[in-house]
Amino acid sequence: MRISELSRETGVPVATIKFYVRERLLPPGTPTGRNQAEYNHGHLRRLGLIRALTIMGQLDLSSVRELLTAIEDETLPLSDLYEVLNQALFPDDPAFSDPDGVRRAENDVDGFIKSLGWQVEHDTSGRAHLIHVLSSLQRLGCDCGVEFFTPYADAAERLAEQELGLVPTEDVGRSDRAAAVVRAVLLDVAMSAIRRMAKAHLLSGDPARREMSATADG
Amino acid sequence: MRISELSRETGVPVATIKFYVRERLLPPGTPTGRNQAEYNHGHLRRLGLIRALTIMGQLDLSSVRELLTAIEDETLPLSDLYEVLNQALFPDDPAFSDPDGVRRAENDVDGFIKSLGWQVEHDTSGRAHLIHVLSSLQRLGCDCGVEFFTPYADAAERLAEQELGLVPTEDVGRSDRAAAVVRAVLLDVAMSAIRRMAKAHLLSGDPARREMSATADG
Missing domain, CATH: 1.10.1660.10 (Multidrug-efflux Transporter Regulator; Chain: A; Domain 2)
Known part of the structure; x- marks a missing residue:
């Protein structure tokens, strides 16, 4: 044509x-x-x-x-x-202003990923973003631990299966x-x-x- | 300070x-x-x-x-x-190149929203984006009807409840x-x-x- x-x-x-x-x-x-x-x-x-x-x-x-x-x-x-x-x-991992909060969030997210039984590389943008979101939510006064994301993870796994x-x-x-x-x-x-x-x-x-x-x- | x-x-x-x-x-x-x-x-x-x-x-x-x-x-x-x-x-609704495909997708999405029992305004960006995604997927040869999104909607409703x-x-x-x-x-x-x-x-x-x-x- x-x-x-x-x-x-x-x-x-x-x-x-x-x-x-x-x-x-x-x-x-x-x-x-x-x-x-x-x-x-x-x-x-x-x-x-x-x-x-x-x-x-x-x-x-x-x-x-x-x-x-x-x-x-x-x-x-x-x-x-x-x-x-x-x-x-998601090109860059945003800079963090609260190293302690981030370290806690990092531990929480890694524990969360482990509890799901997911195999996720340490340097993926998904992990970095979730850490940032969790530490930001907590710094902003949201009374939510990492378990807040459990239904998200359940939904995500089901959707990923369907998508793949x-x-x-x-x-x-x-x-x-x-x-x-x-x-x-x-x-x-x-x-x-x-x-x-x-x-x-x-x-x-x-x-x-x-x-x-x-x-x-x- | x-x-x-x-x-x-x-x-x-x-x-x-x-x-x-x-x-x-x-x-x-x-x-x-x-x-x-x-x-x-x-x-x-x-x-x-x-x-x-x-x-x-x-x-x-x-x-x-x-x-x-x-x-x-x-x-x-x-x-x-x-x-x-x-x-x-999500500032602008992207231009569509396939008016017929979009009209079909529009009907499908509206039927889908109705089947969920959701009250959604006609001019929300969510509806426009879903129409665009559905028509794009179909134009790209994906063999997926609007029912593909049912588990997404179930998950979204549960997450929205938790979030609100x-x-x-x-x-x-x-x-x-x-x-x-x-x-x-x-x-x-x-x-x-x-x-x-x-x-x-x-x-x-x-x-x-x-x-x-x-x-x-x-």
Whole structure:
């Protein structure tokens, strides 16, 4: 197909497609004449992948480029591919202001992971983020220990099983790996969206909570 | 306390604190002399709130300012306050390239919400995002209908109940509202972190999945 058709099919402007080609995110089309090139189904899929990562995943172009490389490197295990994605989505561990609180939270989170029987590498972004969340919650006066997260973990394990069930267990190729990455991004957005709706629903059905803003602590 | 003490307590550099004051995110301290001002516990709390929103929530300053205003406007119901937060976290509904697919997804999502018995406003960002995710998944060839999200919804409702249980049902004041906003941001980060760990754990325990990258589709 021509670039104009590729643009129509995907809803991505021609100028943006050309930009992706210049940035080497998208391979150039096969030249068919002066200023003309032919694009194929692979371009269509790759463009969908780039859009999902940039728009829903809000990733910058250098992260997308890194992820595309990781998707194409089929010697890289899927677990490592997910970790590349995690590093792209959650680039830096924020600095901590309260070393003691963090050390306590670190112990708590490690105990929690152990009690779940989960095998999680020490340097994953998931562990670092949970430690930060727990110590932040406690510093902000939330009366919640790490056991607060038990129902989250139960739900997460069930959802992860369902999600990984979509990945074929053999003959996993480049397109399956790309699909797994996009699904991880999209399902994170979905979970967040569904959680927001659940909260809105609970608030709408509970007059005590709905009205609670009417009182003030001065 | 002096600004240097406020900085030590919070781990926020003095220059950043001054920047927040100039940007009117933080009220100035009470002047106690030439180039000196006294800061109090309210500053400490407000600074923690700003940091949680900017670092964990990755919000820009104008979104933080809008949220602070919404937190302080105690006539605004909590459900509306959450919606201000949602708009800040998920600013724009991405453009759709496939109107038919989106219309189908829209019907599916509305039917899904109805089947859950949830009361959700039509124009919430949660609904728009779920529609986008569903239509994107289907366009990317995922063989998943809206029922794929049922376990997500069950989990989300349980977690929302637990989370809203932390908000007092009466005498809710400014600080409770601020805490509710920060918890919403932090618990979203926590859920995402726990989901990533659950996935890493499942992948680590399953040799078939762990090795599946070794095969290729060419």
